[in-house]
Amino acid sequence: MTPLTTALLRRLSEAAGGPGNEGAVRDLIARALHPHVDALHIDAMGNLTAIKRGRGEGDLRVALTAHMDEVALFITEIDSNGLLHVAASGGVNARTLAGKGVLVGPEQLPGVIGWPPPHLQRHNNDESKRVPKIEDLVIDIGAADKEAAAARVKIGQQALFATRFGFLGRDQAVAEEAPLPQKGRIKGKAFDDRLGCAAAMALLMGPALPCDLHAIFTVQEEVGVRGALAAAEMLAVDLLLVLEGTVCDDLPGPVDEPRFPTTRLGDGPALTQRDGSYVVQAAVLQHLLRTAAAHGIPYQFKHPNAGGTDASGFGRYRATPTGILSTPCRYIHGPVAVAELGDFHALIQLLRAVLADEAALARLVGRS
Amino acid sequence: MQELVRELSTVFGPPGAEDAVRERIAHHVTPYADAVTIDAMGNLYALKRGDGSGRRIMLAAHMDEIGVIVTQVEEDGMLRFSGLGTLGRKMLLGQRVRFGNGAVGVISHNGGVKAEIVENETPDWPKWFIDMGVQGAAALPVGIGDVAVFDRPFVSLGRRALGGFDDRIGCAILVQLLRTLPASPHDLLFTFTVQEEVGVRGARVAAFGQDPEIGIAVDVTPAGDTPKQLTPAAVKLGHGPAIKIADAQMIAHPRLRRALIAAAQREGIPFQPEVLTFGSTDAAAIQAARAGVISGAVSVPCRYVHTTSEMIDFGDVEHAVALLTAFLTAEVDW
Secondary structure, X not given: OOOOEHHHHHHHHHOOOOOOXXXXXXXXXXXXXXXXXXXXXXXXXXXXEEEEOOOOOOOOEEEEEEEOOOOEEEEEEEOOOOEEEEEEEOOOOHHHOOOOEEEEOOXXXXXXXXXXXXXXXXXXXXXXXXXXXXXXXXXXXOOOOHHHHHOOOOOOOEEEEOOOOEEEOXXXXXXXXXXXXXXXXXXXXXXXXXXXXXXXXXXXXXXXXXXXXXXEEEOOOOOOOHHHHHHHOOOOOOEEEEEEEEEEOOOOOOOOOOOOOOOOOXXXXXXXXXXOOOEOOHHHHHHHHHHHHHHOOOOEEOOXXXXXXXXXXXOXXXXXXXXXXEEEEEOOOOOOEEEEHHHHHHHHHHHHXXXXXXXXXXXXXXXX | OHHHHHHHHOOOOOOOOOHHHHHHHHHHHOOOOOEEEEOOOOOEEEEEOOOOOOOEEEEEEEOOOOEEEEEEEOOOOXXXXXXXXXXXXXXXXXXXXXEOOOOEEEEXXXXXXXXXHHOOOOOOHHHEEEEOOOOOHHHOOOOOOOEEEEOXXXXXXXXXXXXXXOOHHHHHHHHHHHHHOOOOOOEEEEEEEOOOOOOOHHHHHHHHHHOOOEEEXXXXXXXXXXXXXXXXXXXXXXXXXXXXXXXXXXXXXXXXXXXXXXXXXXXXOOOEEEEOOOXXXXXXXXXXXXXOOEEEEEEEEEEOOOOOOEEEEHHHHHHHHHHHHHHHHOOOOO
């Protein structure tokens, strides 16, 4: 039985947490974890660390990590029409933004990202082919002019997608306070990496494990693993497991081109062999594969050599054995993502199986 | 020395899979070192203690070499791949790659030989593949995530040689130093690093963990003495080891650079100043560790770096050993 409720995952997904503005996410995680952990600590960068003591005799220390921030827009200029010009914080595909609803600033002011309607595009040959760039987009918060907009919004404030968490393809409503369903497709924003945060929380909120469990919820991953870099020097654990919501591009592509999706929805958690910024130690990967096989947990390999995670930041100072496990999420870094709960729960199941076997962990990290 | 270079330069060691290189080097250094250790990332350390009056000096050479990684498998058994380390696509067609299990394949691309040779078109990365000579994916001896190196046999040209020397030549110099070095006042940490070619990742944790006072990378540097290079460089093959002044990622510490030059002049060893406008070495990572480490590099001039035929001159290699011996056996006077 998962300790996570639908309401908690909804709040995680809907919380506003652009890079450098993770306060709301941090508060939510800290409050949810408080009854379940032995210590909570926030460093000067804003990284949140939770520690849950093990019930075992050993002194093995394992850390889980997930990043709290999500890609966001931030306000760069308020023009004379009261429209807000924006830049991106983290990697955003501008083509996915036009016409979407956003929430601006700490007061969550509703706004919409404007784009000319099709009527006008037909009158202008070039317009129909124009691909929006971030600097072409504006947020309309309903202000009549610059003065009215400036009274409500400040330059530098973040704008995040106004996407509500929900279920796809489900006939009956899901009880908010009941345990998260085991299967089914969910949609929402910020699955990269609130699903990682939620997976770490599931372990901390569950029964005690043999080893001491640290969970580091980092800031500013999307703008260059900056929170992880700050936390890395103090990190002294035997094993680090990075939990991510990762790219899933298992959609139809150009007809004549072979398709090699990064991951596929529903094929289980994605294990990283190596990505663009980190090589997972062979012994760690083999341990994850053996554990998955022993417990009949499905998994898939993430397409090698692409992307990067906090593993590179945490790997900057100490040579800590590190694994990377992800829940595949379609359409990440856009207004709405889709994930399969079966993949998410299987990832948690694999983590729990790995952490439950202290003797095998001690052998893995050379502490037996 | 040629035998050692021949041996080390042909061991399989793409970034992140340096095990075989580490094993060979450990075999060579263990009889001469006071302690041999390996960290969690795979960096190998051989410590040679001084008499207690000197400094703690890290000498670093990287064990990894350029290679490729399988990213996808086609139904017909062709392997899609991407590069490990900086690779020019123009050099790929027809090259052989060798996997850790010994399996060999040849590289081609969707356009085929005609596109490349007749029409002079070099396609983007996703269009390249490795042909393992099997009929169908089920017969493949390798799979997604497996890594391979280019087939780069050692060929002696007399004083010069062709092969895969970046950076096994640095590894060989470190091994030779450890074997031949007279008593030194310094604690010398011979460090054989991993994953240099994908962003000096091994050296970062090595320098953080070992906390040296002085760091010296021993690596190759591109020679500028071939016709009409796009990026002029003054370093020439056979004119002595290069003492790094600067590259794209670091400015060598002036004290260390001056001390290396003084050691060369004292012993009459030829050397060349090195200013490299692109690329870097493990020294850049060592220099930036903790509160900073006085760092520099001694480089072996090398033509055709990151191709299947890197060319070096053994005179430069022997002078590099002599230069480092002169520096490491003297007191550091700052």
